[in-house]
Amino acid sequence: MDTINLLDIHSPQDIKKMDVAQLNATAAAIRSALIRKLAAHGGHVGPNLGMVEATIALHYVFNAPTDKIVFDVSHQAYTHKMLTGRMPAFVDAERYDDVTGYTDPHENSEYDLFSIGHTSTSISLATGLAKARDLAGSHENVVAVIGDGSLGGGMALEGLDFGATLGTNFIVVVNDNEMSIAENHGGLYADLRLLRHTNGTAEPNIFRAMGYSYRYVEYGNDIARLIKAFEDVKDINHPVVVHIHTMKGLGLPVAEAHKERFHWSMPFDPETGAPLTPEADDYTDIFARQMLTRMASDHTVTVLTAGTPGAIGFTPSRRRAARKQFVDVGICEQQAVGMAAGMAKGGLKPMVGVAGTFLQRAYDQLSHDLAINNLPAALCIFHTGIYGIPDETHLGFFDIPFISNIPNILYLTPTCSEEYSAMLDWALDQTTGPVAVRTPGGAVISNPDCEIIADYSQPRYMIRRGGDQVAIIAVGSMYAVAEKAADILRAKGYEPTLINPRNVTALDTTALDTLAEYRIIITAEDGILDGGYGQKVAAYLGEAPVAVRCLGLKKEFLNEYNATKVAEQACLTPEGIASTALSYLER
């Protein structure tokens, strides 16, 4: 076997000269580098290890950037990055942070066409590229890579359906690793299994049913076979699906054995798979334990996930314990929310556990199916605020604007673990309409003094009355920050009134009216200001003498940001809140 120096690979041109043996050696070297980086740095383990060979074959056969390759969800694009000018970020530990975990035009706009982090979008995006090519009269290949559970998403199916009608070159590579993040769900995957078991010969075949030519590659980690398949479809004059059977986590035994655990991981021991830092107690765990307890005593309590059970604390053993009261609909947020609406109508107590960024995909279902029908389904929103996921495609600070401005939805914002549990229970048991609970960001805060109430349906602020000069209305995990700000202000001789608004969907106007003659009210929320809670307060008090100052984030997409710095810049720290108040009070 040739000796491969990965750092000699600067662009796909450098692998086009290789023979199969050299390509295989390259794959082996890439896989070793990936395992080294993933173990030390964390990231998407299984998806990347499974796609090493297919990515090499794609870049060997197709001529990017002239040919367009769009990677769905793009968490499997590490090998692509290595082959397109970013090798040092994968072999030099000092430079591991040079690249993001997703395709990113800011890094390389020639090869990374889109910033992508949500699933199921690649086919639609590729149809647009194909249309542009056709109207321009050019002839490059357009390739959409999709798989890893993404194919079942509604947008992917819309794209697949439309792509079939293009009538020109359009290549969909279905990366079938037999998995989603967890198990696959849905009838589509039964068909994929049938196709795998018949070496692609079976009917029914969903791709042929939609109008695609179809080609199956059983050995989807075999470079020579992949090259053959891709060469066969290169420059094809109509839509085709190349269905490749890959192995998630290939080459790392712990990842091959524990595919769900190693879909994504923090740094780990590559031999044992043990995480290098112990996992802290978190709200996810509180949520899952509480739901299991509720399920055991009430058979109408049901928890739904859209393909991310682990992210809401439902490990495989907990899923087994929950039995039929746990539903994973696959990576299909629209289905999750629509189904929850039907379940509520049918008398169940559904609880949808979902990251705020992914719930964006069910905005219309929240509005049209749940809210208009005012059905008592509950949702628990994860990864919110500044301390969520710092990738621009997974930001947690847009949830308040998009959820709280839909009529009929009550969006509760607990400040501590005691209030979180109380609100989750109340959300399940209430019968008035849809209720979402915002999981606080950051570490778990316990506050035994938090006032728990029996009914969260009405706007009723929790108030810690101070003097009559300054009040701080602090949403969710900002409340603990405001308490520390109050300490600073007290040291300066001011006694602030502290308010936990409990929800961000309605104003306690009775309470606000008592503040109309204060000097200043500060609102603090760990979300963007635009469309948020503070602006509602400011507008309500627009004619009152009191000044209102809203603290929150700017309306912008941040990427790979430092949460501490962002909090400081937005004055969402004890010092920031206190100095904001003082700068007004001491004018």
Added chain:
Amino acid sequence: MDTINLLDIHSPQDIKKMDVAQLNATAAAIRSALIRKLAAHGGHVGPNLGMVEATIALHYVFNAPTDKIVFDVSHQAYTHKMLTGRMPAFVDAERYDDVTGYTDPHENSEYDLFSIGHTSTSISLATGLAKARDLAGSHENVVAVIGDGSLGGGMALEGLDFGATLGTNFIVVVNDNEMSIAENHGGLYADLRLLRHTNGTAEPNIFRAMGYSYRYVEYGNDIARLIKAFEDVKDINHPVVVHIHTMKGLGLPVAEAHKERFHWSMPFDPETGAPLTPEADDYTDIFARQMLTRMASDHTVTVLTAGTPGAIGFTPSRRRAARKQFVDVGICEQQAVGMAAGMAKGGLKPMVGVAGTFLQRAYDQLSHDLAINNLPAALCIFHTGIYGIPDETHLGFFDIPFISNIPNILYLTPTCSEEYSAMLDWALDQTTGPVAVRTPGGAVISNPDCEIIADYSQPRYMIRRGGDQVAIIAVGSMYAVAEKAADILRAKGYEPTLINPRNVTALDTTALDTLAEYRIIITAEDGILDGGYGQKVAAYLGEAPVAVRCLGLKKEFLNEYNATKVAEQACLTPEGIASTALSYLER
């Protein structure tokens, strides 16, 4: 044939006693009544005329409300309403307005399970009902009716995919009338056509591919055959698709001949099909004419619709004129926006024409695919404001909160036809990022004095400076209202400053700073206040001496509302704005 008195039918029980001849006579009587009402009153013509027999057969075979029937989009549910206690609203012209055009639990919560007006939701909702049934251990049938172009929507495909795995009774009735609102689009429909042409025997069969049993009914307007098919699947113990081939508009020759024109209609002459009131010049027409002009001189200009070409002015003849520069993706908003992102990346100038209420279904595509990637695609938003569609499922006053709070999107709000055209042109030609243009609500307003500028990318208010006491910031079509309010105020001795903010995504802080010492600023927008533009102004000026009063709608779903009354209640009239100002100025 028996004589049928429709008013003798009070519930489905009354048709269960009938023989086939009586059922056929009932169908004939219902069809006559429908044509009479539709011609006089307007409504969804083709969808309802096509589903008379299938609805009778469904209610004959299944035992609603114990058995659950969910009608997708529910614009075809008139016969269902007639059979479930609401016959007078279809035979007595005085009572035509007793019912809405969609299933509505407020009218009849036993038979109308959900308020539904968007497409593609019925299967998901029904999976929830089925899950509730299964956990409760009961055995009623759960039936989802879908068709008329709805099946290609992502949520429907997610639901279909998941429903296949239920393992219990689950009946999907696919109403295949060979049409969407306009033509069908997508590979799926090629498969439906193949199935029709082979009497349901062909492979590939997308339903079987997903795991459903399958049954085809070629004569989907033949009650006896429909009854046979439904009886065969009643109480089935697994998921099944019943694919029925119906004829849209059956029984009304003009509707059979002109299916797209008669999908929905204002009142019309049932013989000639001519509308009873001439159509006024409207923004839809301005949009389509302008786009055709642009397309002719620039081959990169492309217009996309998600299944509603007529609603954006693209009649069949205009679609022919636009050729390959017009794309109808079917009722698939996610695909439309995702494809537009790809087209913009590929160098085209895409313009997505879409109703605000339907764009909700592509919220994540706006954010994740367009805005994060900051791609210069344009959108034109229709049916906005108070004067849009007054059904609770089609409201036009939520667009500002959900669009304007996404970073990087510029949402322009023209005040008149001159500005509308200028902004559409600029949105197509600019290269900075996604730009949406809000089609003004109500009748076309011409204002030759409107100041047109060369660059709309920066926040720059159009200001008609008055005295220094009161300013009115009026969004879009509210600007003309504010001009009339100014006349009233002038008569009272106040000279207001009038501001057209031009967009609702950013503040012209330089201009606002000049208003900080005014007595009062009034903001007026024909959308809900929560998350809207006025609240941004109020928050920005929260510490300034000036009072800010935001006028707009309450955060609530209105149904079948009277636009004039709603505008009056919200003070979005010349008198309302003027009296709001005066009540403050004359305190």
